[in-house]
Amino acid sequence: MFGKLTLEALNHEMSQNLAVISMVLGGIAMIALITYLKRWKWLWKEWLTTVDPKRIGIMYIIVSLIMFMKGFADALMMRLQQALSVGASHGFINANHFQEVVSAHGTTMIFFVAMGVMFGLLNLIIPLQIGARDVAFPFLNALGFWLFTAGGMLTLVSLVVGSFSATGWLAYPPLSELEYSPNEGVDYWIWLVQIAGVGSTMSGINFFVTILKMRCYGMSLMKMPIFTWSALCAMVLVIFAFPILTATLALLALDRYMGMHFFTASHGGNPMMYINLIWAWGHPEVYILMLPAFGTFSEVVPTFSEKRLFGYTSMVWALIVITVLSFVVWLHHFFTMGASPNVNAFFAIMTMLIAIPTGVKIFNWLFTKFRGKVHFDTPMLWFFAFVLNFTIGGMTGILLSAPPVDFQVHNSLFLIAHFHGMVIGGVLFGFFCAFTYWFPKFTGFMLNERLNRYAFWCWFGGFLLAFMPLYMLGFMGATRRLDHYDASTGWQPLFIVVGVGAIIIMIGASLQVIGLFTSFLDRKNNRDGTGDPWNGRTLEWSIPSPPPFYNFAIVPTVDQLDPLWAKKRGKEPPQKDYEDIYMPKNTPVGFLIGMLCIVFGFAMTWHIFWLALICIVAIIACLIARLSGEDEHDIFKAAEIKAMDEALRKGHKRV
Amino acid sequence: MSKRLRDCSPLNWATGCAKAPGLDRSKVAPYYNIGALSIVQPRELSRVPVAQFSGEQSLMIHHTADPNPDLGFPDPHQDSFSKNVLGFWIYLMTDCLIFATLFVTYAVLHGSTFGGPSSKDLFELPTAFAETMILLCSTLTSGLAMLAAVKSKTKQILIWLTLTFLLGASFIFIELSEFSHFIREGHGPQKSAFLSSFFTLVGTHGLHVSVGLFWMLVITFQLLIAGLTPATFRRLVIFSMFWHFLDLVWIFIFTFVYLLGVA
Numbered sequence: 001m002f003g004k005l006t007l008e009a010l011n012h013e014m015s016q017n018l019a020v021i022s023m024v025l026g027g028i029a030m031i032a033l034i035t036y037l038k039r040w041k042w043l044w045k046e047w048l049t050t051v052d053p054k055r056i057g058i059m060y061i062i063v064s065l066i067m068f069m070k071g072f073a074d075a076l077m078m079r080l081q082q083a084l085s086v087g088a089s090h091g092f093i094n095a096n097h098f099q100e101v102v103s104a105h106g107t108t109m110i111f112f113v114a115m116g117v118m119f120g121l122l123n124l125i126i127p128l129q130i131g132a133r134d135v136a137f138p139f140l141n142a143l144g145f146w147l148f149t150a151g152g153m154l155t156l157v158s159l160v161v162g163s164f165s166a167t168g169w170l171a172y173p174p175l176s177e178l179e180y181s182p183n184e185g186v187d188y189w190i191w192l193v194q195i196a197g198v199g200s201t202m203s204g205i206n207f208f209v210t211i212l213k214m215r216c217y218g219m220s221l222m223k224m225p226i227f228t229w230s231a232l233c234a235m236v237l238v239i240f241a242f243p244i245l246t247a248t249l250a251l252l253a254l255d256r257y258m259g260m261h262f263f264t265a266s267h268g269g270n271p272m273m274y275i276n277l278i279w280a281w282g283h284p285e286v287y288i289l290m291l292p293a294f295g296t297f298s299e300v301v302p303t304f305s306e307k308r309l310f311g312y313t314s315m316v317w318a319l320i321v322i323t324v325l326s327f328v329v330w331l332h333h334f335f336t337m338g339a340s341p342n343v344n345a346f347f348a349i350m351t352m353l354i355a356i357p358t359g360v361k362i363f364n365w366l367f368t369k370f371r372g373k374v375h376f377d378t379p380m381l382w383f384f385a386f387v388l389n390f391t392i393g394g395m396t397g398i399l400l401s402a403p404p405v406d407f408q409v410h411n412s413l414f415l416i417a418h419f420h421g422m423v424i425g426g427v428l429f430g431f432f433c434a435f436t437y438w439f440p441k442f443t444g445f446m447l448n449e450r451l452n453r454y455a456f457w458c459w460f461g462g463f464l465l466a467f468m469p470l471y472m473l474g475f476m477g478a479t480r481r482l483d484h485y486d487a488s489t490g491w492q493p494l495f496i497v498v499g500v501g502a503i504i505i506m507i508g509a510s511l512q513v514i515g516l517f518t519s520f521l522d523r524k525n526n527r528d529g530t531g532d533p534w535n536g537r538t539l540e541w542s543i544p545s546p547p548p549f550y551n552f553a554i555v556p557t558v559d560q561l562d563p564l565w566a567k568k569r570g571k572e573p574p575q576k577d578y579e580d581i582y583m584p585k586n587t588p589v590g591f592l593i594g595m596l597c598i599v600f601g602f603a604m605t606w607h608i609f610w611l612a613l614i615c616i617v618a619i620i621a622c623l624i625a626r627l628s629g630e631d632e633h634d635i636f637k638a639a640e641i642k643a644m645d646e647a648l649r650k651g652h653k654r655v
Numbered sequence: 656m657s658k659r660l661r662d663c664s665p666l667n668w669a670t671g672c673a674k675a676p677g678l679d680r681s682k683v684a685p686y687y688n689i690g691a692l693s694i695v696q697p698r699e700l701s702r703v704p705v706a707q708f709s710g711e712q713s714l715m716i717h718h719t720a721d722p723n724p725d726l727g728f729p730d731p732h733q734d735s736f737s738k739n740v741l742g743f744w745i746y747l748m749t750d751c752l753i754f755a756t757l758f759v760t761y762a763v764l765h766g767s768t769f770g771g772p773s774s775k776d777l778f779e780l781p782t783a784f785a786e787t788m789i790l791l792c793s794t795l796t797s798g799l800a801m802l803a804a805v806k807s808k809t810k811q812i813l814i815w816l817t818l819t820f821l822l823g824a825s826f827i828f829i830e831l832s833e834f835s836h837f838i839r840e841g842h843g844p845q846k847s848a849f850l851s852s853f854f855t856l857v858g859t860h861g862l863h864v865s866v867g868l869f870w871m872l873v874i875t876f877q878l879l880i881a882g883l884t885p886a887t888f889r890r891l892v893i894f895s896m897f898w899h900f901l902d903l904v905w906i907f908i909f910t911f912v913y914l915l916g917v918a
Contacts, residue, residue: 136742209741209742240752242749255851258844267846268847269764269767270763270848273760
C-alpha cells in the first residue's frame with residue numbers, strides 16, 4: 001500500500017531533526033499568520049491562480065529566497081563541520097549525512113535558487129523592457145513556475161521524510177545506481193530535478209517566443225535592451241540544454257526502477273556516458289545563470305554612468321558567441337576521464353576561447369564608465385565586487401582549463417573556490433544588483449541604502465574570507481565533500497577562516513533581510529514617486545512604479561536603443577493612441593498541477609505506484625480541461641484604460 | 656469569451672503576408688503560415704467580412720492582423736495563432752533533442768550486448784518495414800484531414816482522423832507485439848545495455864505515438880461537440896505538426912536502428 005514508505009523514514013540525526021522542527025514550526029506560523037490576517041482568499045485570487053508575469057516573478061523570488069535559506073543553512077553546517085572535524089574529533093554530522101548535506105546544498109542552490117531568481121527576473125523585467133503587456137503563453141508560464149515550486153517543495157519534503165541523495169549534486173553513477181544507493185535519496189533527487197527541469201523548459205519556450213514575437217513597435221532585434229538580449233540567449237540555452245537533462249534523468253530512473261543498464265557498472269552499461277550527458281546540459285546551465293547576470297550589469301553600468309553602453313553590438317555578439325561556445329566545452333568538467341590528449345586539447349582550447357567574449361564584456365563595462373558620471377549607489381557596488389571576483393574566478397578558470405593543471409586540482413577545493421567565485425561573485429552578486437536596481441519598480445519604494453551597503457561589505461569581505469583560503473587548501477590537497485581530515489595536514493586554521501567568512505556572509509544576508517523589512521515599514525518615506533528613481537534609460541522606467549496590471553496603457557513606439565533616455569532629450573517618435581486591452585483571466589490549473597506533481601514525485605520516490613498513477617491521470621485531466629476550453633480574457637475598454645492611466649500619472653511627479 | 660473576440664479570431668491567425676504596400680487584403684486569400692507549410696484559410700471561417708477587422712481594433716493578447724504587415728519590424732499585434740505555432744515548433748525541437756539524446760545513447764551502447772543477442776540476431780526487417788509503411792500512411796491520412804479542415808468539411812476530417820487513429824493504433828500494436836516477442840524470448844531491456852537503449856529509444860517513440868492517439872480522441876470529441884471552430888482548427892494544425900514530427904523520428908529509427916542494425 002505505501003510502497004517502501006515506513007515510519008523509519010521519520011528517524012533522523014539530531015541536526016536534521018532541529019531543521020525539520022524549525023521548518024514545520026515556520027510553516028505553522030505562516031499558516032496561522034495568513035489565517036489571522038484573513039488573507040486566504042486574497043492569496044488564492046491574487047497570487048496562487050495568477051497568470052500575471054509580474055506576480056509570478058515575485059513568487060519566483062520569494063520561493064528562491066526560502067530555498068536560499070535552506071541551501072545556506074546546509075553551507076553553514078558543512079563549514080562548521082569542517083572547522084571542527086579534525087583528528088580525534090568527528091564534528092556533529094556523520095559521514096553519510098554530510099554527503100546528503102553537500103548534495104542538498106548544490107541541488108538547492110542551482111535548481112531552486114539560481115534558476116528561480118533567473119526566471120523571476122525574466123518574468124519581471126522582460127515584458128516591461130520589450131513594451132509588452134504580457135508573455136506569449138501566460139498559462140505555460142504559470143505552469144512552469146508551479147513545477148519549479150513543486151520541485152523545491154519536494155526538496156523540503158525530503159528533509160522530513162526519508163533521506164536526500166548522498167551522491168553529490170549531479171548524482172554520478174555507478175554510485176547513484178540501485179546497487180550502491182539502494183535507499184530513496186537518489187529517487188528524490190531524480191524526481192525533484194526532473195519536475196523542476198520540465199518547468200524550466202516550459203518557461204524557456206515561453207520567454208523565447210515572447211521576446212521574438214511581442215516586442216513593441218519599432219523594436220528590432222538590435223534595438224532590444226541588452227538584458228533582453230542576454231535573456232534571449234539564455235533561453236536558447238534552456239531550450240537546447242534542458243531536454244538533455246530530462247532524457248538523462250529518465251535513463252537513470254529507468255536504471256533504478258526497471259533494472260535497465262544504461263549507466264550501471266555491469267551488463268555493458270557506461271557510467272561515463274552519464275557524465276558526458278549531464279555536463280552537456282550542465283555547462284550550458286552555467287551560462288543560463290550567468291548571461292542574465294551579464295545582462296543586468298549591462299543595464300546597471302550605463303544607468304549609473306549616465307552614458308550609453310559602450311559597444312552594444314559587440315556586447316550582443318559576445319553573448320551569441322558565449323551561447324554557441326558553451327555547448328562545446330562540457331568535457332572540461334572531467335578531463336581526468338581518460339579521453340585522448342587530442343580530445344582534451346580540443347576542449348581545453350574551446351574553454352580558453354570563452355575568455356575572449358567574456359573579456360570583451362568586461363572591457364565594454366569598463367569603457368562605459370570611462371568619462372561617465374559614475375554614481376556609487378549599491379547596484380554599482382555589486383558591480384565592482386562582481387568585476388573583482390569574476391576576474392579572479394575567471395583567471396583560475398583559465399588555469400583549470402589546462403588539462404595538466406586540471407589533473408592536479410581536479411575535485412579539489414580549488415575547483416570549489418573557482419566555481420563559487422563564478423556563481424556567487426557572478427550570478428548571485430548580479431542578482432543582488434538587479435534586486436536593488438529593480439526593487440522600486442515593482443514595490444513602489446526604495447530599499448534602505450545604508451543597510452544595503454553594510455550588507456554589501458559583509459558579503460564582499462565574507463566571500464573573500466570564505467573562498468580565497470579554499471584555493472590554498474585545494475593546492476594543499478584538500479578534496480571536495482570532505483567531512484573529516486587528519487590534524488597533521490595543518491588545514492584546520494584555514495578551515496576556521498573559511499567558517500568565519502561564512503558567518504560574515506550570514507550577517508550580510510541577515511542585514512539584507514532586516515533592510516527589506518525596515519524599508520517596507522518605512523515605505524511611506526522612501527516612496528518612489530517618479531517611476532524612474534535611477535534616471536533610467538529603458539522602457540520599464542517610463543511607466544509608474546509599481547506598474548499597473550496592463551503595464552503599458554499605450555504600447556510604446558521606439559526608434560532607437562535607450563528610448564526613455566531619448567525621450568528625456570525630446571526625441572520621441574509619435575506614439576499610438578489608447579486601445580482596448582485583453583488580459584488573460586486567472587486560472588487555478590497551474591497551481592493544481594504543481595501540487596499534483598509534488599504528490600507524484602513523492603509517490604514515485606517511495607514506489608507508491610497507484611498514487612503516482614492517480615496523479616498522472618489527474619494531471620492529464622487538468623491539462624485537457626484547460627486546453628479544451630476557450631481562452632478566457634477580461635476586456636478593458638480604451639476609455640477605461642485612459643482614465644486609469646491619467647489618474648495614475650496624476651499621482652506621479654513626472655508625466 | 657466575448658463575441659467580438661470570437662469573430663475576430665480567424666483573421667487574427669492570418670500571418671506571414673509579404674510586405675506589400677497598398678495590398679487589398681480582401682482580394683488576397685489569407686493563408687496561415689506554419690513554418691514551411693502554408694495553408695489556405697478555411698472557407699467557412701473566411702466569411703466574416705474583412706472590413707470588420709480594419710481600423711484600430713487591436714487586441715493586445717489576441718491581436719488583430721495588421722492589413723499591411725511590415726515584417727521588417729516585430730509586430731506587437733502578432734496574433735495568437737502564429738505565437739502558438741512558433742511555440743509548438745520550439746517544443747518539437749526540445750522533443751527532438753530528447754530523441755537526439757536517446758539516439759546518441761543507442762549509438763554508444765549498440766555494441767554493448769554483454770553476451771546477449773545483437774541487433775543482427777534480433778531485428779526482422781519485414782516487421783519494421785510494415786511499421787514504417789503504416790506510419791507513413793497515417794501521416795498521409797492526417798494530412799488529408801488537414802486538407803478537409805481547410806475546406807471546412809467536418810465529416811471528412813472525422814473520417815480521415817479515424818483512419819489515422821486506426822493506422823496509429825495498428826502501429827502501436829505491431830510494436831508492442833515485437834516487444835513482447837523479444838521479452839518472451841528472454842531478451843528484455845534488463846538483459847544488456849544494448850537492449851536497454853533499444854527498448855528506450857523505440858519505446859519513447861511508441862509512447863509519443865500513444866499520446867498522439869489519445870490526443871486524436873480528444874480532438875475528435877471536440878470536433879463532435881464544438882464543430883470546426885477557430886480553436887479546434889488551431890488544435891488540429893498543431894496535432895498534425897506533432898504527428899508529422901513522430902513520422903520523421905520514426906524514419907530515423909527505421910534507418911539507424913533497423914536498417915543499419917541488420918546490415
